[in-house]
Amino acid sequence: MPALLDLAPTVAAALAARQPVVALESTIISHGMPWPQNVETALAVEAEVRAHGAVPATVAIVDGRLKAGLSAGEIERLGRAGTAVAKASRRDVPVLVARGGTGATTVAATMLIAALAGIRVFATGGIGGVHRGAETSFDVSADLQELARTPVAVVCAGVKSILDIGLTLEYLETHGVPVIGYGTDRLPAFFCRDSGFSVDARFDTPAEIARAMQAQWALGSGGGMVVANPIPAEHALPRDVMDGVIERALADAAAAGVSGKAVTPFLLARVSALTGGESLAGNIQLVLNNARLAAQLAVACAALAA
Numbered sequence: 015m016p017a018l019l020d021l022a023p024t025v026a027a028a029l030a031a032r033q034p035v036v037a038l039e040s041t042i043i044s045h046g047m048p049w050p051q052n053v054e055t056a057l058a059v060e061a062e063v064r065a066h067g068a069v070p071a072t073v074a075i076v077d078g079r080l081k082a083g084l085s086a087g088e089i090e091r092l093g094r095a096g097t098a099v100a101k102a103s104r105r106d107v108p109v110l111v112a113r114g115g116t117g118a119t120t121v122a123a124t125m126l127i128a129a130l131a132g133i134r135v136f137a138t139g140g141i142g143g144v145h146r147g148a149e150t151s152f153d154v155s156a157d158l159q160e161l162a163r164t165p166v167a168v169v170c171a172g173v174k175s176i177l178d179i180g181l182t183l184e185y186l187e188t189h190g191v192p193v194i195g196y197g198t199d200r201l202p203a204f205f206c207r208d209s210g211f212s213v214d215a216r217f218d219t220p221a222e223i224a225r226a227m228q229a230q231w232a233l234g235s236g237g238g239m240v241v242a243n244p245i246p247a248e249h250a251l252p253r254d255v256m257d258g259v260i261e262r263a264l265a266d267a268a269a270a271g272v273s274g275k276a277v278t279p280f281l282l283a284r285v286s287a288l289t290g291g292e293s294l295a296g297n298i299q300l301v302l303n304n305a306r307l308a309a310q311l312a313v314a315c316a317a318l319a320a
């Protein structure tokens with residue numbers, strides 16, 4: 015095991031026995047949701063993974079150590095600290111290790127640490143992408159480059175429309191990242207089941223997605239996969255309402271002059287404030303839905319490997 019990495023005992027045992035494991039990120043805990051719903055959700059997501067036959071491994075950097083699998087106490091610490099804890103993407107990992115610092119890992123850093131640990135399936139809410147106006151700001155999430163290089167399948171509810179979804183799909187196509195729709199031909203947009211864009215390919219069962227993952231890893235050239243799982247219909251929000259909210263949030267970000275790694279947390283917090291509790295409830299439900307599919311996918315992968 016790499017010297018920088020600590021596996022929780024449950025995660026180490028499951029990996030040694032080739033049992034299904036699902037990685038979970040922690041930026042969603044500290045920067046993506048308010049306390050105490052963030053901690054409640056993180057623990058409920060872990061329980062959902064267990065209930066569907068896999069072992070959860072929430073990923074973070076704690077006191078300079080890369081962690082795959084956190085204790086409830088560590089999740090509580092990240093959730094209470096909120097945005098006071100560093101948001102850690104790939105480039106922040108060496109800095110936090112050198113300083114003995116603590117960071118909540120984004121999709122990019124969680125993929126990196128999951129791959130080091132030997133975990134191939136990861137569940138989250140939404141991934142980062144190409145921001146609107148990226149042709150002048152150059153703001154493209156490191157999540158996309160990580161998907162291009164690191165062999166982990168990321169189960170998400172698609173791409174939030176704070177981003178330029180069309181450009182995000184172009185970037186993923188250029189970098190050879192399959193975008194799979196689970197039970198849908200349409201790319202979901204987080205709170206909405208249809209972004210207006212298509213996925214590359216639709217699969218209706220976890221077993222079929224597991225076969226595509228197996229083929230992707232067998233190529234040996236790295237690179238992950240996006241598994242887009244639409245929010246359950248009963249929790250979806252109307253697209254016209256979300257479009258208005260997102261326009262407001264983007265205008266607020268421009269007026270506040272936000273840039274760099276602060277952009278995504280700022281937009282997420284504004285969208286959440288402008289939609290009130292409704293978007294938070296939907297957010298929790300879609301993450302649980304992704305945890306369920308990721309567990310089923312990890313089970314299907316383990317069955318293929320057996």
Ligand code: PSU
Nearest residue numbers: 041042046120121140142155156174278
């Ligand atoms: N999108 C969401 N919710 C989130 C994030 C993105 O709908 O919580 C978080 C994830 O941790 C993702 C990160 O990896 O934001 C992307 O940040 P950036 O755009 O700075 O790369």
Ligand code: MN
Nearest residue numbers: 153154155274
């Ligand atoms: Mn960015």
